[in-house]
Amino acid sequence: MNRGRVGEPGSTLLGSRIHWRAWAMVGALLVIWLVLALATQGTFLLPRNLSLLARQMAVTSILATGMVLVIVAGQIDLSVGALAGLLGAVAALFAVKLGWPTPLAVLLAPLCGAALGAGQGALVARLRIPPFIVTLGGMLLFQGTLLGLTRGVSIAPPRDFLEIGQAYLPRPAGWVLGGLLALFLLGLALRGPRPTPARGVGLALLTLGFVATLNAYEGVPMPVLIVLLLAAGLAFIADRTPFGRHLYAIGGNREAAHYAGIAIETRVVQVFTLMGALAGIAGVVLTARVGAATSDAGRMMELDAIAAAVIGGTSLLGGQGRVFGALLGALVMASLDNGMSLLNTEAFWQPILKGAILVAAVAVDMAGRRRD
Amino acid sequence: MSELSSQGRPTGKASPLLELRRIAKSFPGVRALDGVSFDLRPGEIHALCGENGAGKSTLIKVLCGYFPHGTFSGEIRLRGAEMRFRGLRAAEEQGIALIAQELALVPKLSVAENLLLGREPLRHGIIDRGALRASAVRALTRVGLEVDPDAPVEELGIGQQQMVEIARALEKRATILVLDEPTAALADRDAGRLFDLLRELRRGGVSSVYISHRLEEVLPLADRVTVLRDGRTVATAVGPSRDEVIRWMVGRDVRDLYPRAPRPGGDRAPVPLLSVRGLGLELERGPGVHRAPLCEVDFDLAGGEVLGVAGLMGAGRTALLSCLYGVARGHVQGTIALAGEPPRAPYRAPAEAMEAGVALVSEDRKRYGLVPEASVRDNLTLSLLRRYAQRGVLREEEREADCRRQVESLRLRTPHLAASVGRLSGGNQQKVLLGRALLRQPRVLLLDEPTRGIDVGAKAEIYQLIAELAAGGLGVVIVSSDLPELLGLSHRLLVLNGGRISARLESDATPESVLAAATARVA
Numbered sequence: 001m002n003r004g005r006v007g008e009p010g011s012t013l014l015g016s017r018i019h020w021r022a023w024a025m026v027g028a029l030l031v032i033w034l035v036l037a038l039a040t041q042g043t044f045l046l047p048r049n050l051s052l053l054a055r056q057m058a059v060t061s062i063l064a065t066g067m068v069l070v071i072v073a074g075q076i077d078l079s080v081g082a083l084a085g086l087l088g089a090v091a092a093l094f095a096v097k098l099g100w101p102t103p104l105a106v107l108l109a110p111l112c113g114a115a116l117g118a119g120q121g122a123l124v125a126r127l128r129i130p131p132f133i134v135t136l137g138g139m140l141l142f143q144g145t146l147l148g149l150t151r152g153v154s155i156a157p158p159r160d161f162l163e164i165g166q167a168y169l170p171r172p173a174g175w176v177l178g179g180l181l182a183l184f185l186l187g188l189a190l191r192g193p194r195p196t197p198a199r200g201v202g203l204a205l206l207t208l209g210f211v212a213t214l215n216a217y218e219g220v221p222m223p224v225l226i227v228l229l230l231a232a233g234l235a236f237i238a239d240r241t242p243f244g245r246h247l248y249a250i251g252g253n254r255e256a257a258h259y260a261g262i263a264i265e266t267r268v269v270q271v272f273t274l275m276g277a278l279a280g281i282a283g284v285v286l287t288a289r290v291g292a293a294t295s296d297a298g299r300m301m302e303l304d305a306i307a308a309a310v311i312g313g314t315s316l317l318g319g320q321g322r323v324f325g326a327l328l329g330a331l332v333m334a335s336l337d338n339g340m341s342l343l344n345t346e347a348f349w350q351p352i353l354k355g356a357i358l359v360a361a362v363a364v365d366m367a368g369r370r371r372d
Numbered sequence: 373m374s375e376l377s378s379q380g381r382p383t384g385k386a387s388p389l390l391e392l393r394r395i396a397k398s399f400p401g402v403r404a405l406d407g408v409s410f411d412l413r414p415g416e417i418h419a420l421c422g423e424n425g426a427g428k429s430t431l432i433k434v435l436c437g438y439f440p441h442g443t444f445s446g447e448i449r450l451r452g453a454e455m456r457f458r459g460l461r462a463a464e465e466q467g468i469a470l471i472a473q474e475l476a477l478v479p480k481l482s483v484a485e486n487l488l489l490g491r492e493p494l495r496h497g498i499i500d501r502g503a504l505r506a507s508a509v510r511a512l513t514r515v516g517l518e519v520d521p522d523a524p525v526e527e528l529g530i531g532q533q534q535m536v537e538i539a540r541a542l543e544k545r546a547t548i549l550v551l552d553e554p555t556a557a558l559a560d561r562d563a564g565r566l567f568d569l570l571r572e573l574r575r576g577g578v579s580s581v582y583i584s585h586r587l588e589e590v591l592p593l594a595d596r597v598t599v600l601r602d603g604r605t606v607a608t609a610v611g612p613s614r615d616e617v618i619r620w621m622v623g624r625d626v627r628d629l630y631p632r633a634p635r636p637g638g639d640r641a642p643v644p645l646l647s648v649r650g651l652g653l654e655l656e657r658g659p660g661v662h663r664a665p666l667c668e669v670d671f672d673l674a675g676g677e678v679l680g681v682a683g684l685m686g687a688g689r690t691a692l693l694s695c696l697y698g699v700a701r702g703h704v705q706g707t708i709a710l711a712g713e714p715p716r717a718p719y720r721a722p723a724e725a726m727e728a729g730v731a732l733v734s735e736d737r738k739r740y741g742l743v744p745e746a747s748v749r750d751n752l753t754l755s756l757l758r759r760y761a762q763r764g765v766l767r768e769e770e771r772e773a774d775c776r777r778q779v780e781s782l783r784l785r786t787p788h789l790a791a792s793v794g795r796l797s798g799g800n801q802q803k804v805l806l807g808r809a810l811l812r813q814p815r816v817l818l819l820d821e822p823t824r825g826i827d828v829g830a831k832a833e834i835y836q837l838i839a840e841l842a843a844g845g846l847g848v849v850i851v852s853s854d855l856p857e858l859l860g861l862s863h864r865l866l867v868l869n870g871g872r873i874s875a876r877l878e879s880d881a882t883p884e885s886v887l888a889a890a891t892a893r894v895a
Contacts, residue, residue, distance in 0.1 A: 240766045242757035245750055252743035259699060259732065259740045260754040260808065261723035319745050 021313050024364060025328050032332065036339035044339055047216035054214065055165075057334035058223035059084065059286045063305035064312070064326040065227075065234045066278035069244070071309055073271050074251035074318030075131045078302050079120065079138030080279045085298025086146040087113050088283030092157040092293040093149060102160045110280035116142075117276020121269035131272075139302065147295050154292040164226075165288025168219035177220070178211030223285050227327070230281065235323040247271055251318025307354065308333055311361040332357065387452075389414045389579055390468075390548060395434055395446035404430040405444070406603035412548065417570055417580045419594035421587070423621055423799075423827030427603040428583050432550050435581070436470040437463030468548045469541030473825075477533055479526035484508030486525050487540050511539040515569055530685075531562025538569065542578070549573070549580045553825055555589060559685040559853075567593050585827060586854075587614050622829045630835055630860025632879075633842035636676035643712040644672035645847040646730075646816050651706035651718065653691050653871075665691040667871045669706070673816065673847045678838065680862030681851045682886045688871040689851040690735060693818045696849070697732040698725045711815065726755060731814035733805045735821040735851070737798075741805045744794030748786050749775050751793045752807045778807035783833055799830025806837065817841065819850040823857060835861060855883045 036044040043049060063080045070077045087109040095105035120138050124131045169177070182204035189200025214220045238244040246267050249257040257264055282301075287293045312329030314321030333354055340350055388411035397405040405427045412418050422428050433439050435448065437457030448455040450466055457463045460470070477486050484504050485492075493503035508521040517535040519528060525536065534554060541549055549570075555563040570580050570593065584590040591597065591614060598608040599620040606620045653666040666688040673679050683689045694700035696708065698719030707715035710728055719725040722732070734740040743751055752775050753760065760771045775789050782803040786796055793804055802822065809817060819838070823831045838861060842848050852858040858865065859881060867875040867889035875889030 236765075240768070241764050242761045242766065243764070245754075245757050245766070248746055249743045249750065249754055252745050253739075255740050256743050257754070259697075259722050259734060261721070261726045262754070263723065319743065 021365065022325075025311070025313070025325070025332075025361075028361070029328065029332055029335070032335050032339070036335065036342070040339065040342045043342055047213050049338065049342070051214055051217040051221060053331075053334055053338045054224045055221045055289060056338055057330045058221075058227050058289065059282045060301060060304045060308055060334065061227045061327055061330040062230055062278055062282040062285065063301060064308035064330050065231050065323045066275045067302075067305045067309045068312070068314050068321045068323050068326045069234065069238060069247055069271050070275050071306070071314050071316060072238070072251045072318060072321045073247040073268060074254065075124065075268060075271065076306070076316075077117075077120070077135045077272065077275050078132065079135040079142055080275060080282070080305055081298040081301030081303070082139040082142035082146065083113060083116060083276065083279040083298070084283035084286055084301060085293075085296070086142045086149070086283065087280040088285075088287035088297055089146055089150055089155060089293035091280075091284050092155045092161065092287050095157050095161055096155055102158060106161065106164065106284050108280075109284045110277040113276035113278070113280030113283070114273045115276070117279070118269055118273040120276070121272030124272065125265035125268040143299075146297070150293065150295040152295045154294045156292045157287060161284075162288050162291060163222065165223055165285050165290070167222045169222065169225060171215045171219050174211050174215050174220040177225075178207055182207040223289060226281070226285060230278065231323055231327055238323055243267065243270060248319055251320075253319070304330075304333060307358045311358060313365065329361075332361075388412060388449075389416075389451060390435075391449040392431070392435060393447045393449065395431065395444055395448075397430055397434060397439065397444035404603055405434070407446070408600065408603065408605050410598055410605065410608075412579050412581060413595075415574050415577045415579060416595045417574055417582055417593055419590045419597045420581055420583045420600065421585075421590065421597060421617055421621055422600035422606075423829050426600040426621070426827070428600055429552070430603075431600065432470065432552060432581065432583065435463070436460055436468055436550055438470075464544060464546070467546050468550065469544060469546035471534070471537050471541065471549060471551045471554060473552045477525045477536060480524055482522050483512070483519055483525055483528070483536055484521040486536060487511050487521075487543055489540075491544075507543070511543045512536075514542055515539045516565075516572075529562070531558050531565065534558070534562075534566065535569070542573075547578055549578060550583075551580060552583050553585065554582070555584060555586060563589060585825060587617055591617065618828055621827070630857065631839040632861065632863070633676065633678060633839040635863050635879075636674050636842075645675040645677075645711055646673040647709040647715070648672070648696070649707050649709075649715065651692070651695055651704075651708070653688075653695055653700050653702050653704055655702040665702075665871050666695060669868075669873055671866055671873070671876075673849060675815070675845045675847050676842050677864070678842050678848045678850060678862050680858040680865040681849060681868060682855065682858055682865055683868035683890050685853075687868040687890065689868055690820055691871070692868065693732060693734075693820050693849065693851060696725070696816075696818055697730060698722050699732075726812050726814070729813075729815035730818065731755075731809035731812050731816070732818040733802070733809050733820065733822055735824060737801055737805055742793050742801055745792050747790045748779075748784075748793050748796070748804060749789040751804050752778055753811065755808055755812055774811060775807075778811065782807050782837065797827070797830075799826035799833075802826050802830070802834065806834070810841070814846070816847045816849070819848065819852075821852055822850065823852070823854065831857075855886060859883065859886070 033044070063084065067077065067080065090112060091105045091109040094100040094108055095102055116138070120134050123129050123134045185203040185207060186200040189196045189203065211220060214224070238247070246257065246262050249260065249262060250264055250267060254264065283298065286297060290297070308329035309321065309326045310316065310329065311332055312322065312325030312327070314325065336353055336357065337350055340353070390412040392408065392410040394407045394409060395405050396403070396407050408427065408431055410420075410431065420428050420431070434444050437460045440458050441456035448457070455466060478489065481489070487508045488504055493500045493507060495503070505521055512519065512521060515535050515538055517532060517539065519532055525533060528536065538549065554566060558566065567589070570582070574580070582590060582594060591612070596608060596610050597612055597617060599606045599617060601621060609616070649670050651666060651669040652664060655663045655665065669692060671679070681689050681692060691700060695704050695718050698721045704718045706718065708718055709715040710730075719728065719730070725732070738744070743754065749771065753771055757766065760766050772789065778784065779786065779789070784803045784807065785800050793801060796804065806822070822838070823834055835857075838848060838850070850858065850861060863879055865877040865881055865886065866873050867877065867886055869890055869892060874892060875885075877885060877889070
């Protein structure tokens with residue numbers, strides 16, 4: 001213990017724990033990929049399939065990254081799947097039935113989502129109804145509304161709407177963005193008092209490899225771009241804004257947060273509002289990717305989102321979790337879905353395996369924590 | 373048990389009941405224990421002293437099986453046989469029971485159910501309530517506790533709850549009690565009863581390892597004292613003096629423990645910094661009762677003044693600070709006026725109080741203070757994150773610089789600012805909370821038991837800091853159960869009794885005069 005001095009991080013338990021967890025997750029993912037690659041004789045790793053995988057995980061990823069913040073604040077939102085389904089349909093309806101221009105119709109989804117999220121947040125924060133109950137009610141309400149709006153008939157949105165889910169970034173644009181991101185990551189790693197050049201080079205290469213893989217097929221898919229932008233934004237919000245840090249404090253110790261003068265109710269309303277807006281974006285991407293708004297769109301997606309967040313290291317007790325962890329979690333789950341489809345496994349195996357992976361991931365995590 | 377008591381009171385040669393040999397344990401970056409040896413004789417109360425971070429907690433966790441065999445080096449011998457505990461349970465089966473700082477009772481369950489939790493007497497697979505009650509009565513009698521075994525534990529006082537825990541340990545045939553800061557939350561009277569019980573149990577052959585920072589109470593109680601410092605045994609002695617023990621603990625003499633800030637201006641400033649009138653708290657109707665933990669409290673506080681608040685548990689000390697900081701639950705009456713501003717109703721939320729310049733460091737840092745998993749940096753700046761925000765984004769350089777300044781001026785010992793605060797020692801955690809309060813640059817600082825459960829060295833640093841802050845013009849209201857500390861630090865004293873001010877004393881007050889006012893029967 002050094003007196004009144006501040007030393008280097010990295011050698012600490014906390015630091016090593018995060019490393020340990022992150023590596024464990026990456027390791028598990030690589031094992032899953034290896035098994036699937038062998039089982040499919042390499043088909044799984046073809047650019048065409050990896051591109052598909054990236055698109056398949058997009059909607060869950062958007063919901064999961066938002067869910068991290070909700071859970072970190074000690075809350076839960078069970079309504080996000082149904083809300084995404086509803087808002088995807090609302091946007092499509094406004095574009096098709098009312099003839100709204102696509103940008104306006106699309107913008108409507110996150111706005112409505114924010115409003116509905118704020119409403120749920122207010123019920124949780126001001127009326128002190130447990131979030132589990134509020135959002136369970138919300139889920140049913142949104143499911144019913146969706147069914148009422150669509151009457152069971154699929155709505156096909158116009159072509160430019162579909163682009164959001166199905167278009168690809170032109171290859172040169174992909175290279176330019178990827179290159180800029182690689183340079184940015186490299187710069188970030190080299191900057192500051194404790195440069196980590198190895199990590200920077202690794203991340204930069206990973207970025208370029210990612211772009212190369214996607215460009216080897218059709219280019220970077222639009223949903224993937226949206227996911228990455230949102231995740232970067234949310235990670236920044238979590239780490240670098242008072243709002244984000246307050247969420248960690250509220251979930252970590254609510255009493256202490258109150259004594260520190262944090263406006264807990266406001267923050268809770270805000271995080272549900274944010275989650276609602278993200279559900280709106282996820283809904284639009286969902287409708288556009290699938291090509292139609294259906295009456296059961298988004299069903300069960302809240303559970304995928306929660307599972308992805310938890311596999312990604314978010315603690316359901318609150319106070320702990322990382323946005324990019326949720327992306328890894330979503331990738332693990334999407335890989336299983338995708339791989340098993342390739343293998344023509346009967347559909348019933350997918351939820352069984354996903355459930356097992358979810359529980360196993362948390363079991364490993366808990367064992368690691370106990371060891372500390 | 374009879375075998376043990378036949379050996380009588382410990383003598384210099386008694387063979388040890390329990391022996392820890394060359395225990396070493398490391399955490400990444402810290403060598404918590406560095407070859408500690410410790411022994412406990414049958415029927416002995418053995419005090420374990422040391423500053424926070426000296427290794428006491430780690431040692432008892434080794435002893436109680438919390439750290440299982442294989443996670444540390446060295447050996448544990450019980451009655452001469454080597455023990456390899458796989459967990460708390462295994463140690464318990466050998467008669468070693470830990471009475472932890474945070475009590476491990478289930479509040480909603482009855483006393484009897486708590487006493488026999490996990491070992492309920494069954495008849496045909498159903499709990500035998502008669503036998504349960506009988507066992508409970510027997511266990512309670514053993515510790516001389518007269519409470520209704522059917523009452524929910526939450527209705528008992530902290531002292532009584534502790535007795536229940538000890539009774540539970542004895543019910544499990546514990547022969548070694550390990551008590552971690554047992555009196556930290558106890559009023560003096562309850563502490564006295566606890567000591568009587570431990571002496572009583574000693575006569576029956578039960579040994580105790582007793583960890584406490586309150587040297588005044590632990591030294592008369594203990595047969596022997598072992599002092600740890602930096603993970604090593606510094607000394608084991610029979611009947612050492614307080615000064616000796618302190619010297620062993622800190623490795624230096626602590627002379628002037630209580631520096632006192634110069635009293636603000638010979639004549640009181642015409643306008644007090646804080647003026648409180650008719651402050652009272654009425655609790656919302658409980659189960660059929662109206663309670664007023666605080667009633668008609670008037671006082672003034674000058675800038676640069678340290679005002680001590682004394683009183684027994686439940687006398688309204690914490691209620692007073694809660695009312696001033698806007699965290700009291702219930703109906704708050706009266707007015708407060710800051711620095712000549714017109715009197716106003718008390719603050720309704722901490723944010724309001726802080727905005728006005730009132731900061732609080734609460735008595736229960738785990739519950740009301742720290743976000744344990746969060747970093748030192750986040751914990752320090754929790755109250756004013758928004759001040760660092762520019763268009764919603766934190767300016768990290770500025771935050772970092774402020775944190776480093778606090779670390780420097782508080783002599784906060786942390787590996788780095790990103791370390792999670794839960795891993796720091798109690799004294800350093802307290803400094804983090806002080807730092808958080810001070811970063812708001814308050815005009816009035818409310819301190820509730822600021823040195824509870826922290827080591828002597830850190831205490832001295834906090835006393836020094838309080839004196840410096842007061843000398844700089846801050847008004848300080850300090851609540852403490854440690855009378856020498858309170859008398860040493862304060863310029864003036866208020867004594868609360870039954871929610872009312874029962875005495876206003878000057879700095880020449882004696883512990884006797886304070887106690888007289890605190891314990892007098894109120895009409």
